[in-house]
Amino acid sequence: MPKPAGRVLTLLELLQSGGTRTVAELAERLGVDGRTVRRYVGQLIDLDVPVESVRGRYGGYRLGPGHRLPPLMLGDDEALAVLLGLLAGRRTGLVTAGRTASETASAKIRRVLPRHVARRLDVLLDSLAFTDRPGEFDTPDADVLLTLADAVGHRRPVAMRYTGGDGRRGERTLHAYGIVAHAGRWYVTGRDADSGEDRTFRLDRITDARTLPGSFEPPEGVDPAERVVSGFATAEYRYEVTLRIQGTTEQIRARLPASVATLEETDEEGWRRVRIRAEHLDWLPPVLASLDRPFVIETPDELRTLTTEFAARLTAYADHP
Structure with missing residues (x-):
């Protein structure tokens, strides 16, 4: 590729990186003088590339919106x-x-x-x-x-x-x-x-x-x-949570994906045991509420307390005039 053509493509790549580029900056990057930069900009405009001239102290050139996507230069x-x-x-x-x-x-x-x-x-x-x-x-x-x-x-x-x-x-x-x-x-x-x-x-x-x-x-x-x-579901965390939830696998997985919980069959028809390892418990009561399914908390006791407090807050919010 002839050097001038290569420099024009390099100019396009610089402008595609975003923002306004001064003539001095472009001249330094291309290894040419300011007059040559302006000539290269003119060649891009002739190719329907929407190059805009920005006036002022921090002026220069930038790509403007156009009805055609200019050729992309990707590394x-x-x-x-x-x-x-x-x-x-x-x-x-x-x-x-x-x-x-x-x-x-x-x-x-x-x-x-x-x-x-x-x-x-x-x-x-x-x-x-x-x-x-x-x-x-x-x-x-x-x-x-x-x-x-x-x-x-x-x-x-x-x-x-x-x-x-x-x-x-x-x-x-x-x-x-x-x-x-x-x-x-x-x-x-x-x-x-x-x-x-x-x-x-x-x-x-x-x-x-x-x-x-x-x-x-x-x-x-x-x-x-x-x-x-x-691996995420079985990693070591601070709490080991065990629940029984009444619902299908699809219903439970909608809120507790495989990366969060493991599911097991139980002797109770329609119920599944859910095991979760968690570093914190405060996110679980809202998730259990969003399931809208009957559930029983087996362990830990801290989760029962948090869930009871969460339910009380919801009740207070609903009763507020």
Whole structure:
């Protein structure tokens, strides 16, 4: 690509990053003088790119609203973030309208990706799982995400630097089974080669990852998403709550998903035992009230007290003139 044409595209990319850019700033970034910047802006305007001139002390150029979307300049990380967002929307049901537009947008981005990035992306997509409560996903570090995906796809051990919830840093070697997007965060789950235990790690706490020589065989029928969700429900917390609730699994799961509670059948027809591990109890009385189903609190006593107090407050609110 001739240098002037390349600089015009770089100018467009700078303007697409948002805000007003001064002529001096643009000239410095492009390695040209102010007169050349103005000429490049003129070329963008000739291409129907809506560039606006902003007057004043802090004036310069910015992209304005236009009836045509200007050509987008995306880096590898940006393209990956867009594709993950589109994919998450389709797989979790967040994108219900405009599905065809979502798919064609994905296809257009994939078509212009460098081959090595496209290959790694294919491996990544095969390694991903989404739970049924997606939230809004943080964008993970692209290098970490792609490296972990390679490790999952090729069944290779991966070394990573990880910061735990207590702030302690260390290096782990993981036999990764899969990458899971759950409740707005990204996780990798697998067997910790050092401890021999199954573990789940948050991707935003991984600062570096690299694949290692060798290979491993994952367990038969392993379901990474199920492991992450059940791990949250059975983690150690301050309180162990046991309830009996009269209702169907669907009715109970509407307020107490698998990531929060485990369900068991009981000898009483139509009743299910619910077990919850929680660090705090104050959120539970409103949830139980929203179920609108008969329930019995077995443990702990503190939850009975909180529920009674919550019911008294509701009664007082309802009786207030």
